[in-house]
């Protein structure tokens with residue numbers, strides 16, 4: 001159980017036309033693990049998580065989710081995906097958005113109500129449930145997107161920069177929730193630019209120029225590079241001397 | 243279940259966007275209404291030339307509001323040709339002959355109506371007016387303007403607005419990232435397409451009934467056949483618009499590019515809708531008309547509304563419309579492969 005692999009990538013590559021965006025990525029995410037993907041803008045993080053979420057296909061190599069080769073229809077209900085940009089219906093209220101996505105995942109009745117309440121509580125939006133999304137602030141929209149990803153209690157959570165635009169207090173409570181989810185068995189794959197978030201991940205993968213240049217626990221990465229902070233380790237791997 | 247969720251969401255979006263809702267229902271009505279005003283105008287005074295007509299009858303025509311001029315035979319023909327008058331009434335051996343200028347169907351109708359009234363007064367004893375011998379300089383008796391193109395307009399507006407709104411909203415779904423989000427859920431590709439068809443189908447049914455009802459009962463457009471057929475055809479026509487709109491939206495990157503399809507895809511269909519005679523057009527152009535959904539819809543609508551025809555006469559058009567919709571639905575399911583392979 002301890003080492004069960006929820007996500008496994010084998011030599012995954014992705015090219016758009018002639019440009020090779022990802023090269024030879026091999027990595028895995030275990031059950032109950034929070035795996036952080038770190039890398040500069042344009043490194044290929046979004047491209048990578050999209051292939052794991054099944055909405056993009058690798059041009060070489062294989063992506064496995066729960067030992068099933070992706071993309072596979074049966075896997076979509078086991079994955080919770082939060083895209084980098086908010087995918088919300090602005091004309092609808094938060095509740096209507098949640099109801100819609102909940103029913104796509106087969107939730108209904110009291111179970112649906114209960115889940116909507118729970119996820120809105122996590123992201124601190126309970127009192128804005130009936131408001132139209134177009135009146136939300138940027139951070140509120142982000143939080144609603146996160147809430148939607150959590151709705152159907154997926155075994156695997158894929159979150160593309162989930163806490164951008166969210167204030168530190170709320171961010172801390174959201175990370176507490178991630179920790180709890182992972183303890184209850186969820187595998188969480190999260191991309192981030194925020195270094196103090198990286199420290200909270202159980203394991204990190206550093207992507208640069210489409211290559212996975214390092215993986216390991218935050219501690220291990222710091223030791224390996226002889227740095228005090230993740231930021232320094234990151235710069236070290238990037239070839240920049242701090 | 244999942245399709246139902248999609249349908250409910252689309253209907254809710256409509257409900258929230260009241261302006262679009264209003265546009266799709268009120269705009270066609272207003273345009274139809276304006277058209278009916280323009281083409282059913284009643285301030286017109288018929289200008290009639292008479293040849294060999296008893297003075298008594300001349301007076302009766304004037305009493306009915308006509309402007310009457312007495313000519314000899316040749317001068318009358320010339321005046322008609324020069325559009326100085328709209329009709330010639332001539333008595334040959336006591337039998338009335340009517341020759342209409344004919345290019346404006348609404349004028350034709352009014353003159354014939356007026357003549358019938360006058361003839362009836364002439365011979366009240368006969369009970370029925372003597373049959374008029376009617377000939378046309380231009381056009382023919384089949385024309386009747388608003389009645390004539392009203393059915394086409396009903397079809398056109400259903401098509402136009404559904405095409406635009408469904409295309410733009412599907413485009414938004416793609417550019418706004420929600421399509422990607424849908425594809426990250428267990429929704430199947432065909433469920434997305436069918437969800438859209440049903441969601442808009444329900445709305446369209448509502449829109450089509452209102453427009454048809456408005457045209458028939460408020461504007462009093464000619465309606466010889468069954469209202470249900472009109473509804474069926476309008477609905478099917480909207481289906482083709484909906485599927486075509488969502489399909490073409492995948493070739494547009496923003497709303498503006500979606501609008502560019504209007505002159506390319508929507509407007510040319512009007513040429514094939516029966517408003518204009520296609521007798522003299524090139525073969526390739528006629529062939530283009532054969533793939534225009536509006537040409538089938540308009541044809542069927544006129545058959546029902548003007549000619550009062552039944553199922554056997556519209557069946558072919560109905561099947562073609564269904565066929566077009568199904569074909570584009572399948573194309574849509576395949577087009578979504580671009581975003582998710584399964």
Ligand SMILES: Nc1ncnc2c1ncn2[C@@H]1O[C@H](COP(=O)(O)OP(=O)(O)OP(=O)(O)O)[C@@H](O)[C@H]1O
Nearest residue numbers: 016019021039040041042043044045046047048084
């Ligand atoms: N559809 C596409 N077509 C062509 N190139 C693409 C496409 N999608 C992404 N790319 C390219 O792939 C590279 C990686 O993009 P990606 O979005 O994965 O970066 P990222 O690491 O998520 O960056 P950020 O931190 O800014 O979100 C970029 O150079 C981008 O231009």
Ligand SMILES: [Mg+2]
Nearest residue numbers: 045046047084
């Ligand atoms: Mg990204």
